[in-house]
Amino acid sequence: MVSSSPTFQKPGIKAPGQKVLVAFSGKLTRGDSLLVAALLKSQGYWVTAYHLRYGKWADSPEPDFPKMECLSEIPQDAVKKLCDALEIPLIVDNVQDEFSEKVLDRMIHEAMGSRQARPCVWCHQEIRLPRLLKKADELGIEKVATGHHAQISSDITGKSHRLKRSVNRNLDQTSELFQLSQVQLSRLILPLGAIAQPMLARLSQELNLGKVTGNRGEKDASAYQVTPECMTGDSRFFKYVEGKTAPSLRNPGVIRGIDGSVLGEHFGTYQFRVGDPLPGVILVQGQAFVIGIDHALNAVLAGPIEALKTSEILVQDVRWVVPVGGLGSQPCLVYSPPTGADKVPMVPQPAEFVTFENGAARVFLKTPSPDFTPGRPILFYDGDEVLGGGLVDRIHGF
Amino acid sequence: MQENRAIFLDVNAGAPLHPEAHRALLPLVSPSSDDRALGNPSSAHRSGRRAHSLLDQARSNIAFALGAKPSEIIFTSSGSEAIQLGSRILFENAILSGKKLHWITTKVEHNATLELCDWVTSNGGRVDFIPLRPDGSPDASALEKLATPETTLVSLIWVNNETGIISPVEDALKILKTKAVPLFLDGAQAWGKIPFKLSNYAGVAGAAFSAHKIGGLAGTGILWISPSGEIQKAKKCLESSKCPAGTVLGRQERGFRGGTENLAGILAAGGAAKALYDSIESGEWSKKQELLSACRNRLQDRLLQEIPGSKVQGIKAPRNANTLNITFPGGSNWVENLDLENIAVSAGSACSSGVTRPSHVLTAMGLTVDQASATIRISLSDPLSDADLEFVVGRIAKVYSRVRT
Known part of the structure; x- marks a missing residue:
């Protein structure tokens, strides 16, 4: 178990009187942002809440726009009420256009490449965290806080910061934070990552959050097990892609087996993602999976799960939490955060990695695995510590 | 330089409670005081009389500070209510007399006034807006064309709450007098901020004020009704036709505004008004x-x-x-x-x-x-x-x- 994070103090202990900008969704399903704001306030911080709204993407999406659970919002009045009850100021920004540009467009691009996109990672990386830090700069606030379940620890000099998994493994959200720079980590407070799950509920009680929410947010144990349903493989998402791309990019074609045999037809490769099971196609070896796309022949390639298994992964856009030096391979654990489609959460797997200067890394898995498909984020761990992460680029033929 | 000094620069939203307002509240809130005012100002017993006397005193102080007579003061729950009560009496009387509503105001009024636009149009009326001059103040000369003898009411914000701009009330009055059109003033930000005596504004039908802008408590509004003005006349017409005038019916406040008076708010307003009056006089x-x-x-x-x-x-x-x-x-x-x-x-x-x-x-x-x-x-x-x-x-x-x- 990880020792208590330096950022966690029990309520009632007066902390600095320091200003902090808290990312505030106001959602009560888990109530994490509310708990963070209340906890920091009880510790003596001067808390300001920062709330992002997705405008039309949350309120009245275009027809065919798939439901994205992460975009669901509570009315701004309700957010304001929560802040009023906590007696903290609220700042609201609208990221409708930014979301369209930095997430939706990229989702379409990734779909056309049949990659297993992870929009929430981009949204955190490109919108939510940069916005939070930028707004804090504008407000002259040094510290920012979020309800992420992860831990940050600093060395004795206070200059080197490390990112660690939450003490509650099932809630861990390091996969949304691995891209943060040292400067950014030095400004971030994650009050929840070091608090054991039963204590989270008790804290809510101690801070009287039931009164704040008017008991609207009755939490049950299951609230902590919800993985938001991601829609990238959703039929409504295909319709959305169709509305945004030229038909010539979406030609129908055939599904072929490894031996070249035709197993079926498809209505565009964008409806398939490498690594997903192919519904209704059973091979001698069992369930068929999408193992690749032959863009020259406009064919979806199908094969048994063994064909997806790889022991070598090329990772791009790699960011290291603490700079990783040295030549030669280094041991680590690798992990790809689950999507809504994953029935079983993945467990970190032993591997070695070699890093390159151009932001790429090559990973050698001890045991071949079918789980690291292109487009997915991949994180490198040393025990509980996050070394860094990136996006899986290729698994075969490099 | 002190890091943690706090500076309040938002007095137009609400002034801090004036010490005199605080003092005026004491008979109501201090349990040991012999001076204690108990009960309802309308009650006939000693406690009620005491409350009534304090209420009258406050009314006088407020009237003095406004340059008006106590009998011209009607207490409401807010400046907004005072604005709407005064205007509605005129509008409703016009409707009752079968006249078409025509209201002239500006686009820089407080929302309490602008909220009435929909009410007027939904009652078949017409709303015209006085244009602004390049300096941001309402162009009173536009009333020459806009106002006709058929016009029901002209409403002006006396001092703008956001910009501090003073409306050309005298110019407007001069024009409106020739056309016999009543003028209503939203004086919430004028009271205590510009010098005036309402007795000099005989041509104005009524005006609205708010106690928390001069150091009283929020929740106390004041409607001033000119004794010879159109609101007074309209009220009489409405009463003679057995038609309710006002939003809350009852015999308090001369029948303009029913309901037990907000004694705490009115006493505090009286205290703040007295302090204002004294400082004007000195x-x-x-x-x-x-x-x-x-x-x-x-x-x-x-x-x-x-x-x-x-x-x-x-x-x-x-x-x-x-x-x-x-x-x-x-x-x-x-x-x-x-x-x-x-x-x-x-x-x-x-x-x-x-x-x-x-x-x-x-x-x-x-x-x-x-x-x-x-x-x-x-x-x-x-x-x-x-x-x-x-x-x-x-x-x-x-x-x-x-x-x-």
Whole structure:
């Protein structure tokens, strides 16, 4: 178990009187942002809440726009009420256009490449965290806080910061934070990552959050097990892609087996993602999976799960939490955060990695695995510590 | 320089409770006082009489401070209610007499007034707006054309709450007198901020005021009704036709506004009004206005100097002494930013669904959304010391250096 994070103090202990900008969704399903704001306030911080709204993407999406659970919002009045009850100021920004540009467009691009996109990672990386830090700069606030379940620890000099998994493994959200720079980590407070799950509920009680929410947010144990349903493989998402791309990019074609045999037809490769099971196609070896796309022949390639298994992964856009030096391979654990489609959460797997200067890394898995498909984020761990992460680029033929 | 000093520059939203207002509340709240006022001012027993006497005293103090007679004062729950009560009596009387409603006002009124636009049009009436002059003040001469003897009412905000611009009430009155059109004034920001005696405004039908703007408690409004004015006449007509006049029916407040009086609010208002009256009589008030005006102007000059490209709204119009509405060349979330610097001001815009909506006053004055987002209203309760003034200028400049884009 990880020792208590330096950022966690029990309520009632007066902390600095320091200003902090808290990312505030106001959602009560888990109530994490509310708990963070209340906890920091009880510790003596001067808390300001920062709330992002997705405008039309949350309120009245275009027809065919798939439901994205992460975009669901509570009315701004309700957010304001929560802040009023906590007696903290609220700042609201609208990221409708930014979301369209930095997430939706990229989702379409990734779909056309049949990659297993992870929009929430981009949204955190490109919108939510940069916005939070930028707004804090504008407000002259040094510290920012979020309800992420992860831990940050600093060395004795206070200059080197490390990112660690939450003490509650099932809630861990390091996969949304691995891209943060040292400067950014030095400004971030994650009050929840070091608090054991039963204590989270008790804290809510101690801070009287039931009164704040008017008991609207009755939490049950299951609230902590919800993985938001991601829609990238959703039929409504295909319709959305169709509305945004030229038909010539979406030609129908055939599904072929490894031996070249035709197993079926498809209505565009964008409806398939490498690594997903192919519904209704059973091979001698069992369930068929999408193992690749032959863009020259406009064919979806199908094969048994063994064909997806790889022991070598090329990772791009790699960011290291603490700079990783040295030549030669280094041991680590690798992990790809689950999507809504994953029935079983993945467990970190032993591997070695070699890093390159151009932001790429090559990973050698001890045991071949079918789980690291292109487009997915991949994180490198040393025990509980996050070394860094990136996006899986290729698994075969490099 | 003290890091944690807090400076309140938002007195137009609500003034701090005046010590005299606090003192006036004591008979009501101190349990041991012999002077204790118990019960309902309408009760006939000793306690009730005591309460009634205090209420009358407060009414007199308020009337004196307004330059009116106690019998002309009607207490309401707010300035907004006073505005709507006064206007509605005229509107309803016109409807009852089978006249078509015609209302003239401006686009820079308080929302309490503008809310009535829909009411008037939904009752088959017509609303015209007095255009603004380039300096931001209402162009009273437009009334020559807009107002006709058929016009039901003209409503003007006496002193604008956002910009401090003083409306040309005398000019409007001169024109309206020739056409026999009643004028109603929203005086919420005028009381205590510009010199006037209502007895000199015989041509005005009525005016609305609010106690918390002069150091009383919020929740206390005052409707002044000119004894010979149109509202008084309309009320009589409505009564003679057995038609209810007013929003809350009852015999209190001469039948204009029923319901047990808000004794605490009225006593506090009386205390604050007495203090205001005394300071006007002693000449203190005028001296303070001069100091406030000098302080506002210096703050204005220093900000224009520190942040080039800033623009003061209404700078060329007649303004009251305490208000400064300034648009900086950029930035948003100014109120929150300055709050974090321990300075309380008001915003030129509101935010809904993350979308900024400029105030209707600034929109009417031609500001864009971005300009309104970069606008703040500073309203002084007392002149700032040199050190405080420089502190404010320094903090605003600091915020600007952060938010400029």
